[in-house]
Amino acid sequence: MMPINAKITKIVDETPSIKTFFLDLTLDNKPGQFVMVWIREVDEIPMSPSYSNAITVQKVGDATSALFKLKKGDSVGIRGPIGNGFTLSGKSILLIAGGVGAAPLAPLVEVAGGKKIKVKTLLGAKTASELLFVKRFRSAGDLQTATDDGSDGHKGPVTELLDELDLRGYDQIYSCGPEKMMSRVLEMVKGANMASKTQFSLQRYIKCGMGICGTCSIDPSGLRVCVDGPVFSGETLIDSEFGRYARDASGRKVRL
Amino acid sequence: MMPINAKITKIVDETPSIKTFFLDLTLDNKPGQFVMVWIREVDEIPMSPSYSNAITVQKVGDATSALFKLKKGDSVGIRGPIGNGFTLSGKSILLIAGGVGAAPLAPLVEVAGGKKIKVKTLLGAKTASELLFVKRFRSAGDLQTATDDGSDGHKGPVTELLDELDLRGYDQIYSCGPEKMMSRVLEMVKGANMASKTQFSLQRYIKCGMGICGTCSIDPSGLRVCVDGPVFSGETLIDSEFGRYARDASGRKVRL
Amino acid sequence: MDLRTDVGGLRLKNPTILAAGVLGTSAASLKRVAQHGAGAVTTKSTGVSPREGHPGPVLIKTEHGFLNAMGLPNPSYHEFVRELEAAKGDVPVIASIFGSNAKEFEEVALGLNKASPDAFELNLSCPHAEGYGMTLGTDPQKVKEITEIVKNAVDVPVWVKLPPLMNIVEVGLAAQEGGADAVVAINTIPAMVIDVESGYPVLGNKVGGLSGAAIKPVALRCVYELYAALNIDVIGVGGVSSWKDAIEFIMAGASAVEIGSAIYDNINVFRNISKGIAQFLEKRQRTLDDMRGVAQK
Amino acid sequence: MDLRTDVGGLRLKNPTILAAGVLGTSAASLKRVAQHGAGAVTTKSTGVSPREGHPGPVLIKTEHGFLNAMGLPNPSYHEFVRELEAAKGDVPVIASIFGSNAKEFEEVALGLNKASPDAFELNLSCPHAEGYGMTLGTDPQKVKEITEIVKNAVDVPVWVKLPPLMNIVEVGLAAQEGGADAVVAINTIPAMVIDVESGYPVLGNKVGGLSGAAIKPVALRCVYELYAALNIDVIGVGGVSSWKDAIEFIMAGASAVEIGSAIYDNINVFRNISKGIAQFLEKRQRTLDDMRGVAQK
Numbered sequence A, B: 001m002m003p004i005n006a007k008i009t010k011i012v013d014e015t016p017s018i019k020t021f022f023l024d025l026t027l028d029n030k031p032g033q034f035v036m037v038w039i040r041e042v043d044e045i046p047m048s049p050s051y052s053n054a055i056t057v058q059k060v061g062d063a064t065s066a067l068f069k070l071k072k073g074d075s076v077g078i079r080g081p082i083g084n085g086f087t088l089s090g091k092s093i094l095l096i097a098g099g100v101g102a103a104p105l106a107p108l109v110e111v112a113g114g115k116k117i118k119v120k121t122l123l124g125a126k127t128a129s130e131l132l133f134v135k136r137f138r139s140a141g142d143l144q145t146a147t148d149d150g151s152d153g154h155k156g157p158v159t160e161l162l163d164e165l166d167l168r169g170y171d172q173i174y175s176c177g178p179e180k181m182m183s184r185v186l187e188m189v190k191g192a193n194m195a196s197k198t199q200f201s202l203q204r205y206i207k208c209g210m211g212i213c214g215t216c217s218i219d220p221s222g223l224r225v226c227v228d229g230p231v232f233s234g235e236t237l238i239d240s241e242f243g244r245y246a247r248d249a250s251g252r253k254v255r256l
Numbered sequence C, D: 001m002d003l004r005t006d007v008g009g010l011r012l013k014n015p016t017i018l019a020a021g022v023l024g025t026s027a028a029s030l031k032r033v034a035q036h037g038a039g040a041v042t043t044k045s046t047g048v049s050p051r052e053g054h055p056g057p058v059l060i061k062t063e064h065g066f067l068n069a070m071g072l073p074n075p076s077y078h079e080f081v082r083e084l085e086a087a088k089g090d091v092p093v094i095a096s097i098f099g100s101n102a103k104e105f106e107e108v109a110l111g112l113n114k115a116s117p118d119a120f121e122l123n124l125s126c127p128h129a130e131g132y133g134m135t136l137g138t139d140p141q142k143v144k145e146i147t148e149i150v151k152n153a154v155d156v157p158v159w160v161k162l163p164p165l166m167n168i169v170e171v172g173l174a175a176q177e178g179g180a181d182a183v184v185a186i187n188t189i190p191a192m193v194i195d196v197e198s199g200y201p202v203l204g205n206k207v208g209g210l211s212g213a214a215i216k217p218v219a220l221r222c223v224y225e226l227y228a229a230l231n232i233d234v235i236g237v238g239g240v241s242s243w244k245d246a247i248e249f250i251m252a253g254a255s256a257v258e259i260g261s262a263i264y265d266n267i268n269v270f271r272n273i274s275k276g277i278a279q280f281l282e283k284r285q286r287t288l289d290d291m292r293g294v295a296q297k
């Protein structure tokens, strides 16, 4: 799979730290699959498309900063789609999204909407202005928000909203966001015996995106986030490294 | 195209110098196309299948002698079919075959027979015992033979039988055999304005059999016997090297 | 069908080995490969200090193979020794190591030796990390020296992985003189791909190493020549993805094959190849030993 | 679109050249290729005395390329000088020559010079004829010496065709020092294929040279490195079969490309590639010169 050239056709500021880059390319992915985005002269990084022709990016380091400097008309290289993506099932689903983790979940709720699946979304961010895709989640179903500073919705971690819900009332649960948040979700779904019905989208250092280099393998299963994931059932993640540590570019363990 | 292993299932003595080797393989060729036969540790040589699963070989040198030493159960490598083969057309056809040149013509008359095309064959050889596939030609149509020693049929070159025929009475003429013989046929069909309706199967040194090495190119067209041929229209051969010279393995011109 | 075989001082249950740098960064990953049928597994190459590797793209699937410039990312032997320890148990684990000189090789070998790997593989052939790998592996004198120093430092078998040189026999002989128990041929071939839309070389490091199907005939030639010239075992690597490929290597003289890129299509490649080899041998009533080197005519 | 270009001392109407050893044994064959759009044609390599070449199989299509061991068949320059003479007329004709030492190269060059070829290409890279080609081309000293002697013997441009070495720049520099007008990279990579049914290497010569798509990334890397290090023109060869391939080579720094194996699919490959290059350049409003070496970042 060679990178395909994609021209940026439009850039939308979603939040102070997040932008959406529309491309002249249909990415043809299932929600939750990802593409490798080659920012020339800098790096190639994984991104889960937020629309059929767009990626939504949070600026966190070198490559994302370089991406933020690109303008309409500039281009990037795209390889993908890669990985398994989310599996939609059931009649009523719950989503827990944190920060830019909303990116792959927004297209998921839209597919669910088209299939008349009932959707409830819990969306968290640091502050009101950082809440991503509020309109998209709201128009697809029920939305509850949480912010660290209480500037919108519940004040506190988005996972606290789970305390009030009967998790067993949902056929399937989906989560994407910071690992600390997802790890709390795992604890709760485990408690509710819903781990096998919960799908988590993991973020690990992705180098090859082809299941060859092994950089993204998780303990103790050895499963590869890039091709065996990035979406894993909660059951697979119980007693794994998930929520405890990850590995950096050199392969060194880094506590979360 | 890699050689496919073919086991020899039966060996038939056709004449004192010619044997047919049946293989456990369907060669899937049009009459006139050829295969490259790899006699391991010796060489790879071109042969035009005489049946859908057999080659008929005259012993003339190293590789053919090595082939003659193989027994039932031994195997050779086969690449092919290669080249264009004969094009069947018309309602009444004439064949002029010399020696082992009868090999690709025998399956041609059988296809013609199946299509109710009227066939006349002129078959030549040094002596009666060297006449190849007499039964096959006879059962497909009319057969006239010629031998150098007069032991069967006309005494003299097979081309002398042409003198008595009205070549324009045939829709298409086919010839395969020693080049001196075919070159005489070319003169005669040219005289009868039938060159464009006559198909000759050429023998040239074939090395690659893939149209790459250029060993088999003929003057002055530069056409390659292996892939542009081995069957050429008489018209293409007029004023060519045909009948005058060929090239040896080194590329040196050799007078015929 | 019994596929047990002795390879460079190790006894393997079958002649398929995970190649260095592929799924070899953690114990869990190595064990997963072992569970999918590998006869032995090789770790990612480890050095003296942590390296993040080259910027991406680091690996590209080309039309006929794969091109990578990982840049030897590794957490250093200090960190990796724990993974190595945890990796042991199922099948023999071969520690691939690299360094910029004999002393560094010795340091890494001694460091990892605490985890008792079953063998060491010296990466004298990685083509895209300045000062390492191929830079040393093209010099017979250095190959011999590095092999000797590691051989003296450890008690387990030492394999030397060679670059795909025209004169590979020369460095193979140097490894043999240095005391190697086996040579492994070949590492990737220096190569590149350019994106015509942007005009950029695709790999972050621009130049990388070609692996996969494209290089199989080159690897096979190297194994053939090494087997004819050396007295130690030869392990074939480069483009093996089917039992036929494996048999080709064995006929050329390989005692075993390593498999890297073919993981892309199927992690079960080890089991599938073993099964195919067994069927091939059964049909002919032959053993692996019967087949080894038969193409040497 | 004007594709005229200056390459190693010649002006070509387009940057596609027939590679040595392919359809180059007779004037008629060379002229036929010229009629199919080649900007120049190279003859089969010619030496001092007739050679029949290796026994067959001499050329095999592998899964990802071609493998050949023709063994330098040629009728000697005494005979070939007449073909060369007759080949002239349509497009520049480059005489590829080989020998076992500088004296032989000189003899062949002087012999063929009577037919006034437009340039000479020194085959210092054929991998499957003992004592010729690669045997010399891996030695920078010999490369320089042979280049010098031919350069002194003839008045037309002299190109040097290099083997796909890891250190190709070293021999490229030697050719430049010897006075070469251009280097041509690469010749085939030593390789082999084994028939698992019979256990025989498929080529009559057992070992041959790999060409075609499989080697393109290797050839591209060689061109890229040579262009960065040399002051003379670099001509790319290895796996070119489409305009995209050609553009990749030009972006790597090639002044022109030679095409061999791709003839298998279509003898019109020269015309098709020229057309594709022209369209690519037109779309971008760029010239060949603009594109040359843009991947050198």
Ligand SMILES: Cc1cc2nc3c(=O)[nH]c(=O)nc-3n(C[C@H](O)[C@H](O)[C@H](O)COP(=O)(O)OP(=O)(O)OC[C@H]3O[C@@H](n4cnc5c(N)ncnc54)[C@H](O)[C@@H]3O)c2cc1C
Residues within 6 Å of the ligand: A034, A043, A044, A045, A046, A047, A048, A049, A055, A056, A057, A058, A059, A060, A061, A062, A063, A064, A065, A100, A103, A104, A202, A203, A204, A205, A206, A207, A230, A248
């Ligand atoms: C499957 C998947 C989908 C993702 N989807 C999105 C998305 O839709 N939107 C979005 O904004 N982010 C997404 N990410 C995260 C995104 O890939 C990283 O933020 C990005 O790679 C950081 O690159 P950088 O050079 O800017 O940061 P760096 O300076 O390199 O590092 C900043 C942080 O990003 C992590 N990181 C760096 N490189 C990688 C890499 N190659 N793979 C994974 N993590 C890396 C580092 O560990 C560090 O924590 C996704 C990650 C994965 C694994």
Ligand SMILES: Cc1cc2nc3c(=O)[nH]c(=O)nc-3n(C[C@H](O)[C@H](O)[C@H](O)COP(=O)(O)OP(=O)(O)OC[C@H]3O[C@@H](n4cnc5c(N)ncnc54)[C@H](O)[C@@H]3O)c2cc1C
Residues within 6 Å of the ligand: B034, B043, B044, B045, B046, B047, B048, B049, B055, B056, B057, B058, B059, B060, B061, B062, B063, B064, B065, B100, B103, B104, B202, B203, B204, B205, B206, B207, B230, B248
């Ligand atoms: C398209 C084609 C189809 C043929 N079909 C048949 C057939 O059905 N039956 C049959 O008996 N013969 C056939 N031949 C001829 C046959 O290929 C040669 O007789 C054979 O190659 C001789 O090999 P050798 O080593 O035994 O002879 P050598 O000792 O090599 O030489 C004997 C003669 O055969 C010629 N010859 C040698 N090698 C080749 C080669 N690779 N290609 C062409 N000619 C060669 C030589 O020029 C010489 O005249 C065919 C040839 C061609 C080109």
Ligand SMILES: Cc1cc2nc3c(=O)[nH]c(=O)nc-3n(C[C@H](O)[C@H](O)[C@H](O)COP(=O)(O)O)c2cc1C
Residues within 6 Å of the ligand: A212, A213, C019, C020, C021, C022, C044, C045, C059, C066, C068, C070, C072, C096, C123, C126, C161, C186, C187, C188, C210, C211, C212, C213, C215, C237, C238, C239, C240, C258, C259, C260, C261, C262
């Ligand atoms: C992504 C990747 C990383 C590699 N890393 C290493 C390495 O760290 N050390 C090493 O000796 N070889 C490394 N190699 C080379 C392989 O071990 C192997 O020699 C080569 O890929 C050819 O085998 P294959 O065609 O089966 O992949 C790597 C290859 C790939 C594709």
Ligand SMILES: Cc1cc2nc3c(=O)[nH]c(=O)nc-3n(C[C@H](O)[C@H](O)[C@H](O)COP(=O)(O)O)c2cc1C
Residues within 6 Å of the ligand: B212, B213, D019, D020, D021, D022, D044, D045, D059, D066, D068, D070, D072, D096, D123, D126, D161, D186, D187, D188, D210, D211, D212, D213, D215, D237, D238, D239, D240, D258, D259, D260, D261, D262
């Ligand atoms: C059948 C064949 C014969 C060749 N003969 C020669 C030769 O005589 N001299 C030479 O310099 N190169 C020779 N080559 C090498 C080609 O010129 C070219 O360098 C190589 O095939 C790579 O280009 P390709 O991939 O376009 O074929 C030959 C290649 C093939 C396939």
Ligand code: FES
Residues within 6 Å of the ligand: A205, A206, A207, A208, A209, A210, A211, A212, A213, A214, A215, A216, A217, A224, A225, A226, A227
């Ligand atoms: S990133 Fe290489 S295996 Fe997943």
Ligand code: FES
Residues within 6 Å of the ligand: B205, B206, B207, B208, B209, B210, B211, B212, B213, B214, B215, B216, B217, B224, B225, B226, B227
């Ligand atoms: S035999 Fe090679 S081109 Fe015909």
